[in-house]
Amino acid sequence: xxxxxxxxxxxxxxxxxxxxxxxxxxxxxxxxxxFLFDARAGAxxxxxSKLLATLQSLVAKGRLSDQAAQDCAAKxxxxxxxxxxxxxxxxxxxxVENLDAKQxxxxxxxxxxxxxxxxxxxxxxxxxTAIASGLQHPERVVGMHFFNPVPLMKLVEVVSGLQTDxxxxxxxxxxxxxxxxxxxxxxxxxxxxxxxxxxxxxxETLALLQEQAxxxxxxxxxxxxxxxxxxxxxxxxxxxxDTNFAVTQSVYExxxxxxxxxxxxxxxxxxxxGLLGRKTSHGFYRYPRAAHxxxxxxxxxxxxxxPPTRVSVHGNxxxxxxxxxxxxxxxxxxxxxxxxxDWCGIEIDTARLMLSDGRCASDIAAQRxxxxxxxxxxxFDRFDPALASLANQTPSATTTPGRLxxxxxxxxxxxxxxxxxxxxxxxxxxxxxVRLTDVPGLIVTRTLAMLINEAADAVNQxxxxxxxxxxxxxxGVNYPGGPFEWLANWSAQAVSDILxxxxxxxxxxxxxxxxxxxRRASSEIR
Numbered sequence: 001x002x003x004x005x006x007x008x009x010x011x012x013x014x015x016x017x018x019x020x021x022x023x024x025x026x027x028x029x030x031x032x033x034x035f036l037f038d039a040r041a042g043a044x045x046x047x048x049s050k051l052l053a054t055l056q057s058l059v060a061k062g063r064l065s066d067q068a069a070q071d072c073a074a075k076x077x078x079x080x081x082x083x084x085x086x087x088x089x090x091x092x093x094x095x096v097e098n099l100d101a102k103q104x105x106x107x108x109x110x111x112x113x114x115x116x117x118x119x120x121x122x123x124x125x126x127x128x129t130a131i132a133s134g135l136q137h138p139e140r141v142v143g144m145h146f147f148n149p150v151p152l153m154k155l156v157e158v159v160s161g162l163q164t165d166x167x168x169x170x171x172x173x174x175x176x177x178x179x180x181x182x183x184x185x186x187x188x189x190x191x192x193x194x195x196x197x198x199x200x201x202x203x204e205t206l207a208l209l210q211e212q213a214x215x216x217x218x219x220x221x222x223x224x225x226x227x228x229x230x231x232x233x234x235x236x237x238x239x240x241x242d243t244n245f246a247v248t249q250s251v252y253e254x255x256x257x258x259x260x261x262x263x264x265x266x267x268x269x270x271x272x273x274g275l276l277g278r279k280t281s282h283g284f285y286r287y288p289r290a291a292h293x294x295x296x297x298x299x300x301x302x303x304x305x306x307p308p309t310r311v312s313v314h315g316n317x318x319x320x321x322x323x324x325x326x327x328x329x330x331x332x333x334x335x336x337x338x339x340x341x342d343w344c345g346i347e348i349d350t351a352r353l354m355l356s357d358g359r360c361a362s363d364i365a366a367q368r369x370x371x372x373x374x375x376x377x378x379x380f381d382r383f384d385p386a387l388a389s390l391a392n393q394t395p396s397a398t399t400t401p402g403r404l405x406x407x408x409x410x411x412x413x414x415x416x417x418x419x420x421x422x423x424x425x426x427x428x429x430x431x432x433x434v435r436l437t438d439v440p441g442l443i444v445t446r447t448l449a450m451l452i453n454e455a456a457d458a459v460n461q462x463x464x465x466x467x468x469x470x471x472x473x474x475x476g477v478n479y480p481g482g483p484f485e486w487l488a489n490w491s492a493q494a495v496s497d498i499l500x501x502x503x504x505x506x507x508x509x510x511x512x513x514x515x516x517x518x519r520r521a522s523s524e525i526r
Contacts, residue, residue, distance in 0.1 A: 006118075006175050008032065012085040014105060015094035016040075016047035016078075019122055022150025023092055025051055028075040029068075029151075030179045035085035036078050039095075044078035051076060086112050090175075092144055094122040102131045110135050118168055120144035124195060125250050128188040129161035139165035142172050145192060146181075147476050155475035156181045161188045182475055184468035190254035193464045194476040195247055197483065199261055200450035202244065205232040205443065206264035213439045216284040218407075222434060225404035226444045227387050227480025233284040237277030241270045259509040260454070305424040306417075308348045311335040315344030318489065319355055322385035326429045346425065351376035351418050353408075353425055356445040357494070358501030360438045365411035376414050378422035381407040381442040383431075387480075406431040409438040440505045441498055448486055449498040453514050455483035460516035492520035 008031055013024045016038035024034045024047070036044045052073050058064035064072075079085060091109050095101055102121060109119050119141045121131050132138035143159025156176040160169045169185065176183035186192045191199070205219045213219075220231020236244050245267045252261040270276070270283060277283030311331075313324045316339040323346060327335055345354035354364065356379045365375035383406055406426055410419045423433035436442055441449065455469045464472065470482020487495065496513045503511040 006090050006171060007178050009090060010035065010085070010088045012037065012082075012088045012091040012109075012113075013094065014038070014082070014091060014109075015096075015122075016043045017094065019146060019148060019150060020092075020094035021047040021051060022148070023094055023122065023146060024076050025054070025072070025151050026146075026179050026181075027092075028072045032075065034076045035088065036076055037080075037082055037085065041080070044080075048073070048076050048078050082108060082112055088113060089117045090120065091117065092120040092122060097123060097125060099126050099130055102126065103134060106131060106135060106141065110137065110140070118142060118171060120172060122146055125191065125247060125254075127161065127190075127254075128159050128164065132161050132163060138163040140168060142168050143186070143188065143192070144172050144176070145186075147194075153475070154180075154182045155194070155472055156183045157186045157192050157194065157472065157476075158183045159186045159188050159192055164188075182471055184464060184472050186468070186472075187461075187463045189458075189461065189463050191247075191251045193458065193469060193472040196251060196463070197451060197454045197458060197469060197473055198477055199248065199251060200447060200454055201228075201477075202232050202236060202248070203261075203264065204447045204450055206266050208436075208439060208443060209233075210264065210266050211437075211439065213437045214407075214434070214443070218405075218434050218436070219443050221405040222381060222407045222443045223447065225383065225387070225406065226448070227384055229478050229480075236267070237283035237285060237287075239277070240279055241267055241276045241283055245271050260512075262510070305348070305421050305428060308333070310347075310349055312338050312347045313345075314338045314341035314347060315355070316340070317344060318385050319383065320344045323429065330428055330430060345380070348421065348425065350374035351421070352378070353422055354379050356381055356442050356498075358441045358445065358449070358498030360440050360505070361409050361411035362413070362438050365413060375411060376418035377411040378408055378414070378418070379442065380426060380433075382445040382448060384480075403430060403432040405434050407436050407442045407444065408433050409436050409442065412438060440502050445498060446502060448490075449495045449502075450511075452483045452487050452490075452495050453499055453517055456487075456514040456516040456520070460514055487520075491524055492517050493524050496521045 010033040011027045012035045013020050014037050016036055024036045028034045036047060038044045055064060055069035055073055059066050059069050091113060093102060093105055095105060102123065106119055117140065121128060121141065121143055122145055123131065123143060124145055128141060128143045132141035135141065141161060142164050143157060145157040145159060147153035147155050158169050158173045158176065173183045173185065184193065190196065208214060208219060209216065216233035220233050223231045245263060248261065248263045252263055255261055274280060275282050278287050281287045311333060312335055313320060313327060324337060343354055345352060351374055354377065361377045361379045365377040368377065369375050383404065408422060408426060410422055426433040458464055458469060459466055466484040470484050473479040473482050496517055499511045499513050
């Protein structure tokens with residue numbers, strides 16, 4: 001197909017729900033005449049009435065001029081028959097997530113619209129290839145996946161099915177940019193980019209809840225401290241457990257029951273009990289929640305640990321350097337830097353406070369005992385030094401002012417003295433220590449490693465580029481960074497080691513290392 005120029009072309013939006021109405025608004029604000037259709041009589045007119053109210057609220061807030069609001073509203077025309085839009089060159093469907101319904105609509109649109117018209121689907125989970133199946137010209141069909149709320153969310157996944165013409169995808173990519181969006185190319189595979197890569201953010205927390213590692217508020221606080229806007233439990237409550245569980249099931253089944261995507265028994269119980277989150281006033285939390293409540297389960301810790309004889313900071317990476325800076329600023333004693341160490345953390349006399357490498361503290365302690373060394377081991381979670389430094393200057397709504405929650409765990413058999421001292425040292429360093437049971441990878445370490453691994457596998461399978469994955473996760477779900485940005489400040493070998501350590505504990509397929517990540521780790525060694 002010849003690449004079309006659609007910058008001023010009339011657009012047909014089919015489906016006048018939240019997504020369809022949002023798409024219509026964005027298209028109209030970009031200058032397109034928009035036909036809005038819904039199979040339910042009167043729904044399109046109702047959607048335009050709501051749009052008028054939205055535009056007036058934007059005018060009242062000073063975000064839109066009155067003239068711009070009038071122009072936008074005038075461009076949206078509710079129609080009662082698809083035939084009224086028979087001349088458009090672009091149709092975007094935003095109807096129910098049902099393959100049969102979408103295929104039927106596409107057949108109707110193909111017979112109605114000009115031969116060069118593009119048929120776009122806003123599906124979030126159904127194969128674009130399947131939606132185009134049975135059409136005379138399946139190369140016309142492309143995914144144009146927006147995120148809710150459409151006027152505010154910048155990301156658009158431009159999804160190509162097996163038969164999508166490249167020029168069609170390029171046209172939609174350019175049009176998305178014209179609409180003020182940030183498009184990323186994706187291949188039609190289960191979950192596309194965002195819904196696929198995001199699965200571990202929920203799955204790792206659900207797995208820890210199932211093995212009673214911590215309460216929801218603890219895990220949420222730790223991931224918020226890592227820069228995520230909402231913890232996974234609070235986010236699942238917002239999305240709705242029925243919706244989140246259904247997406248997980250869909251991705252799991254579409255990937256032929258790959259164990260990496262297996263749904264959670266914890267979430268299934270919530271759905272079975274009707275505890276769906278905010279919309280039922282009860283999920284992981286009860287709603288309304290007390291504002292800025294701190295139920296993170298902080299460990300009791302004294303400001304000043306017991307005076308040690310010898311202290312040393314091990315490692316030569318950003319976290320080790322940050323620990324040394326904190327120790328120098330907050331502790332009056334002299335300490336040694338051991339840059340060539342094969343671990344990161346602080347050694348206090350014979351005890352070790354170690355950055356998680358994926359192993360349980362108890363496993364490290366057992367190895368130390370075999371070497372006739374101290375079994376006083378505690379592991380702490382990964383953190384972003386830049387965020388942690390900012391938190392020390394800016395009070396947080398979710399933790400003690402000036403402190404970020406940081407998970408840690410002590411080895412079984414560690415002395416009572418060390419179990420008291422470990423959180424005291426974290427407290428001294430400026431963190432709010434929260435204790436987890438001794439699980440491999442704690443919470444932030446294993447979650448980030450799994451997000452990176454899933455993104456690496458998506459790139460390995462040609463679903464997206466590293467740059468596309470980073471943009472999609474930051475813009476589509478507001479992650480504090482992209483998976484490959486995190487990897488750039490870490491190492492593929494370290495991430496692989498964490499996954500291997502997790503696999504050694506849990507077994508199965510869930511924590512297998514992506515071939516892309518293995519190759520990257522090998523290149524680091526060379």
